[in-house]
Amino acid sequence: MSYTLLQGTRDHRPNSPILASLSEGYLNDLARDNGKLWFGTAADIPGTAEQTDKDYLRILTNPKNFGEITPANMMKFMYTEPQQNVFNFTGGDYVLNLAEKNGMRVRCHNLVWSSQISDWVTSGTWTAATLTAVMKNHIYNLVTHWGNRCYSWDVVNEALNGDGTFSSSIWHDTIGPEYFFLAFQFAQEAVKKTGKDIKLYYNDYGLESPGTKTTAAYNLVKELQARKIQIDGVGLESHFKVGGTPSVAAQVTAKKEFLDLGVDVAITELDVRFVAAPYYTAAGEATQAQNYYDSVASCMQVGRRCRGITVWDFDDKYSWVPSAFTGQGGADIYNETLQRKPAYYAIAEAITDVPCTVC
Structure with missing residues (x-):
């Protein structure tokens, strides 16, 4: 199959011995061979054009390429509980069925977040007690319904402001800071009800370097541990700007400090966006490749308990970036015509601990 390349882009096949043999569908195999559980991707399916794009699906469902899928939207509150105590598992089942058919894990995402909440929650009149009951019921139903079909759950997503305070949300503003610890307590109780091994994570951006x-x-991790509430890992989202990625040393330091607390880490939403066009120049793509290389290298350098790397979708055509950041884009490892960018090959070199030849 061939594609028309975007102007100024090419499907790089460098002369590096490692990269010379790199064919489509290789990154997950390479990650697993080097001690990771997966190299994965988010996917915004069902309900979008991704669901019917055969070329996109061919890459997504190749387990040599991706060993983990994160549902970008379909397990969030507004989709799973559109009316109070009325649950819709269809979208999540679609993702899980697709993953299981192709031998992939799923990081289930997410249980409690400030965004994409059903209108009946955000418009309701709640006390701390009544909203706590809503949160508990939601967590119990999702965790027990899907059980260990989920490798893990992002129990709470993006709870913190940049200054380390709790961010405003219906949960925080009604229940108070205790909502965070209650969410993990309820998730732990639900996991126990299943009798399965399901990992519980806190997921956020801006945790990739010390600060x-x-x-x-x-x-937060230490407080959960002091209360003897289950937390197994921290997800470092890793949404970066080209030229603005923390150094390898800074990313390693941040990860090691979480690991020293006895929890795992994972890179959960990696992308590196251009803040302005053009997105496909040799110099720009080389810098982007270095940024991907550094981020993946940090996970490799801290050892096996950085469990895996997940990109936040892999194809610029379906990137979330242009809709969230006007004028920005080109963030992923494939361009809009599904040609692999230098970043793709930089990831392979970072996984195998060789110098970057495409940076």
Whole structure:
């Protein structure tokens, strides 16, 4: 199958011995061979054009390429509980069925977040007690319904501001900071009801290097542990700008401090966006490749308990970036015509701990 290349782009096949043999569908095999559980991707299916794009699906469902899928939207509150105590598991089942058919894990995403909540929640009149009951019921139903078909759950997503304080949400503003610990308590109780091994994660951006927010996240982990509430890992989203990625050393330091607390880490939403066009120049793509290389290298350098790397979808055609950041884009490892970008090959070199030849 061939594709028309975007102007100024090419499907790089460098002369590096490792990269010379790199064919489509290789990154997950390479990650697993080097101690990771997966190289994965988010996918916004069902309900979008991705669901019917045969070329996209051919790449997505190749387990040599991706060993993990994160549902970008279909397990969020507004889709799974559109009316109070009326649950819709159809979208989540679609993702899980697709993953299981192709031997992939699923990081289930997410249980409690400030965004994409059903209108009946955000418009309701709640007390701390009544909203806590809503949260508990939602968590119990999702965790027990899907059981260990989910490798893990992002129990709470993006709870912190940049200064380390709790961000505003219906949960925080009604229940108070205790909502965070209650969410993990309810998730732990639900996991126990299943009798299965399901990992519980806190997921956030801005935790990829040392700083005020990262310190606040360490403290949340320590408080959960002090209360003997299950937390198995922290997801570092890793949404970056080209040329603005933290250094390898900074990313390693942040990850090691979480690991020193006895929890796992994972890179959960990696992408590196251009803040302005053009997105496909040799110099720009080389910088982007270096940024991907550095981020993946940090996961490799801290050892097996950085469990895996997940990109936040892999194809610029379906990227979330242009709709979220006007004028920005080109963030993924394939371009809009499904040609692999230098970043793709940089990831392979980072996984195998060789210098980047495409950066």
